[in-house]
Amino acid sequence: MSSIPDPAAGTGQSLKLVHHSVSTGCRYVRLIFGEYSQQIELIEEKFWQRRPQFLSLNPAGELPVFVENNVEPISGAIVIGEYLDETRGALMREKRLMPEKPYQRAEVRRLVEWFLVKMEAEVVHYLAGERVLKLLKSQQEGGGPPDVGTLRAGRINLKNHMRYISHLASTRNWLAGAQISHADMACAAVISILDYLGEISWGDEPALKEWYARMKSRPSFRVLLSDKIVGLAPVSHYVDLDF
């Protein structure tokens, strides 16, 4: 119970992220922090347990939750991403992960929502939900063996999404256009979870593989590659920059 920061305590400079390793939105936010060279303290939360102390931080019961300097928490991956752009990105000049022009910003936001909401619901929720979360949950919490039909549905959806991402990767330098952006962070967050699980067939996707190799070699990515899920080792190429 001591792992959740008390919003009312302390005044020292600190950045804390209540997260879980198998959460697309948490990986997205961690990549943005990494790009802006910000150290954050990670606090793991088994969000499916809906602990009252966690719900008092975020009544939606969802991850991630960001707590800066022990003041009020900020909840939700997209909301935290916008907050980081306004409080960090806007000062980063050419290293900013959002474009300047409203129309280009809309395209980044469209893709961030695509990866963190649509691909999350249609692919990650099924595959990581069945293969990882059911492994981590107790029987009372809904744990157990994966459901074969759900896995099949997730893998069919994954094929459609891979086609769309490959189309983006083969027609643009970065996924939302000429510059690296939040859209690349969101897609890499999704792909890194699916790749850990060995769900990505890299041989079929040369343009996507080239994009992901560039993402993987960025310093911000190291923290994700060192994540380990208890009881489930990653595929052998997960940490290789040359895969």
Place this chain on the structure above:
Amino acid sequence: MSSIPDPAAGTGQSLKLVHHSVSTGCRYVRLIFGEYSQQIELIEEKFWQRRPQFLSLNPAGELPVFVENNVEPISGAIVIGEYLDETRGALMREKRLMPEKPYQRAEVRRLVEWFLVKMEAEVVHYLAGERVLKLLKSQQEGGGPPDVGTLRAGRINLKNHMRYISHLASTRNWLAGAQISHADMACAAVISILDYLGEISWGDEPALKEWYARMKSRPSFRVLLSDKIVGLAPVSHYVDLDF
């Protein structure tokens, strides 16, 4: 088929919204346009039919889609809301529907996501899906009588959401704080659909009713109150400002 704008055609000044009356996200965007006194042409899309011409505008197959001056479309309620803030709101001074400070903006965004994503999925999707969309769809499209179990689940979820919104309405002047914001537009979009269907028990919720009366009396709200769903009349108090 001619109802969808061709993104390549024309250069005249025009604002078009591909929408559906029973879509929370579309009502949200229409309220923001109304607050900024912008006339938009509405183009109805039966989004569940997934017409190729509609998917070419928004591959996610979701509403709303905003087309400005016949150039590239901008898709998704939250994305369009951010775009309108950057291209209109930022010039509106005290009439701007987003606060200036990043932390307050995060609170507005948290609530917008709460209403447009969470309450939409847990309440509107069930109640409007069963009572309206199944009425509008052909049998092949999944139309038919409402499922009683789904309605019951939606109504239980609605009670929990009403408690949360009432808490906000009774402790703040507007839902996200002192100033009216996108959060009020998002909540009003949800409530207006549920109220049309007679799903809101106003007697139990004095603070929420007082907030909704203020929202309903705004000029931006008139377009929503004149919407009619084919084959389903609104409850008698739907258009009353004094309900």
